[in-house]
Amino acid sequence: xxxxxxxxxxxxxxxxxxxxxxxxxxVSDEENLYNRFLAGDEKACVELFQRYNQRLYTYCVKMVGxxxxxxxxxxxxxxxxxxxxxxxxxxxxxxxxxxxxxxxxCLDHLxxxxxxxxxxxxxxxxLPSYILYEPSEMEELVVKGLQKLSFDYREVLVxxxxxxxxxxxxxxxxxxxxxxxxxxxxxxxxxxxxLVQSAREHKNDAASRRGVAGGRT
Amino acid sequence: xxxxxxxxxxxxxxxxxxxxxxxxxxxxxxxSDPKLRQLLRDEQEIEQALRRDSESxxxxxxxxxxxxxxxxxxxxxxxxxxxxxxxxAGTLQRGxxxxxxxxxTGRGFLVMAAVGGTVIVSAILMQKDDPAAVPLPxxxxxxxTASVHDTxxxxxAVASEHFGLSETQAIEPAASGALSDKGxxxxxxxxxxxxxxxxxxxxxxxxxxAADTILAPPLKNVVSTTIARPNEHQVRKxxxxxxxxxSLDAMRQRMEQEGGRQQLLVEPNDSVRTKVxxxx
Numbered sequence: 001x002x003x004x005x006x007x008x009x010x011x012x013x014x015x016x017x018x019x020x021x022x023x024x025x026x027v028s029d030e031e032n033l034y035n036r037f038l039a040g041d042e043k044a045c046v047e048l049f050q051r052y053n054q055r056l057y058t059y060c061v062k063m064v065g066x067x068x069x070x071x072x073x074x075x076x077x078x079x080x081x082x083x084x085x086x087x088x089x090x091x092x093x094x095x096x097x098x099x100x101x102x103x104x105x106c107l108d109h110l111x112x113x114x115x116x117x118x119x120x121x122x123x124x125x126x127l128p129s130y131i132l133y134e135p136s137e138m139e140e141l142v143v144k145g146l147q148k149l150s151f152d153y154r155e156v157l158v159x160x161x162x163x164x165x166x167x168x169x170x171x172x173x174x175x176x177x178x179x180x181x182x183x184x185x186x187x188x189x190x191x192x193x194x195l196v197q198s199a200r201e202h203k204n205d206a207a208s209r210r211g212v213a214g215g216r217t
Numbered sequence: 218x219x220x221x222x223x224x225x226x227x228x229x230x231x232x233x234x235x236x237x238x239x240x241x242x243x244x245x246x247x248x249s250d251p252k253l254r255q256l257l258r259d260e261q262e263i264e265q266a267l268r269r270d271s272e273s274x275x276x277x278x279x280x281x282x283x284x285x286x287x288x289x290x291x292x293x294x295x296x297x298x299x300x301x302x303x304x305x306a307g308t309l310q311r312g313x314x315x316x317x318x319x320x321x322t323g324r325g326f327l328v329m330a331a332v333g334g335t336v337i338v339s340a341i342l343m344q345k346d347d348p349a350a351v352p353l354p355x356x357x358x359x360x361x362t363a364s365v366h367d368t369x370x371x372x373x374a375v376a377s378e379h380f381g382l383s384e385t386q387a388i389e390p391a392a393s394g395a396l397s398d399k400g401x402x403x404x405x406x407x408x409x410x411x412x413x414x415x416x417x418x419x420x421x422x423x424x425x426x427a428a429d430t431i432l433a434p435p436l437k438n439v440v441s442t443t444i445a446r447p448n449e450h451q452v453r454k455x456x457x458x459x460x461x462x463x464s465l466d467a468m469r470q471r472m473e474q475e476g477g478r479q480q481l482l483v484e485p486n487d488s489v490r491t492k493v494x495x496x497x
Contacts, residue, residue: 042287049286057277071277075285082289130275135266142266161264162271167232186228192263 034094038085045085049078052095055163056102062158063106065147067130073109077101096173099159107151137203138196145195153188160185223253227260247489258483 030051036044056077060070080101081094091097128143135143146154159165159173167185171178229235230243247253483489 046287054277058271058274061274067275074277078286079289082286128270130273133269133273135269138262139266139269142263143270146267146270157267161267162274182232182234185232186225189228189260189263190224193259196263197259 028093030095031092034091038088038090045082048081048094052098053078055165056098058162059099059158060102060106061128061130062146062162063103063151063155064109065128067128069109073102073105076105093172096175099173103155110151141196141199141203142192145192145199148195149188149191152184153191156181156185157188157192220252223250223256226253227256230257231260231264244489247483251487254483254487254489261483 030048033044033048037048053074057070057074060073061067064070064073077098081098084091084097128147146157149157156170159170160167165173167181168178170176171181174181226243226246230240235243247257
């Protein structure tokens, strides 16, 4: 039997802490790197790339559902950042800029794909091609359920769970308040839970019907 | 307890948004409320499935992308003090891109088709001594010339005079042997007739390097001079969800100071267990 565990840190002191308060704004590492890049240090751009490329790529993979397309979109996003150097425009939040670019690219791609695909559900019901392991029934339902979520709901879960951003960081990147991100994440989880539950029930019903039909024959 | 309240509690717990007191209360409730336990177990299952899916996403084989970034970043802003080689490489790349763009557009395609057609026609015209070549219909002035010399081939006398060939060689160069050295010098490789198939193959081959230029920017020298191989240790790994959330850092530190951190485990037999991790 699998043992489900989740680690949580429990402090002994009962001090109240406002968790929705965003971190104070300061010149972040990303900004420094970007400013260095603007000043002509291309290594700074490569450092940014090495830090954030996998996150951007993961985001694209989960939002678009296609590994190769995700790679192209990620490259496009880096191209846009590099083009910014020609304009010399400073960015307060270069990673947020990159996230907005990949978000728009993913949305454009999904719109274009929707126009091309006559049957909308074809891609959504299939498991992503990158999954090489044999997923359990639950894992399969969850991954498929995630693909069925709306873009906004899927996005907040992907950024949080797959890319490892906290709600505060997501809020900063998307220009929304942490509360609204938290609410969206909560709704996304609820919807995913419902999807998984209904899919489970549907599977169980189908299995029991097959059992009854098998008993009759 | 209402179901909505349970959901709220579980979500706050999973996202690390509970204070220490709330977390203790939650632990007590968990032991007394089977529905809360079930909900937590479901959420943990979903979380675990998502995390496994997350781990299965391939690491981006980013050599192509990294080269692109390195090369593009190395171009430098216009007018800045980049090295000459970088500028030249950038200009070359832009030039090739522009040419290809022109070729892709309709007008460029027409020009390309016209040039290609001219090459093919001239190649066919030069295949006069190729027995396999299909003769072209003669134009009006050609017919007139032919009637004067009474043959479609150049006069053997003229050929022997100009190229220093014997009359037999001038009449049947292929049958009587190769051209003389002088003849070869005059004709050269450009005058060597090529079959149409070979001409087409050459045209196709000649376009390949240009396509390659776009697919893989020719900035290898730039890459090799600017950037070292990425250090994987420098890549910041994604933070896990709740356990390393910023909001809990202070709590974790306090808790670690007091001897370790705790973990709530929902056992398969539906009991809740608290596991304490010591500092060691």
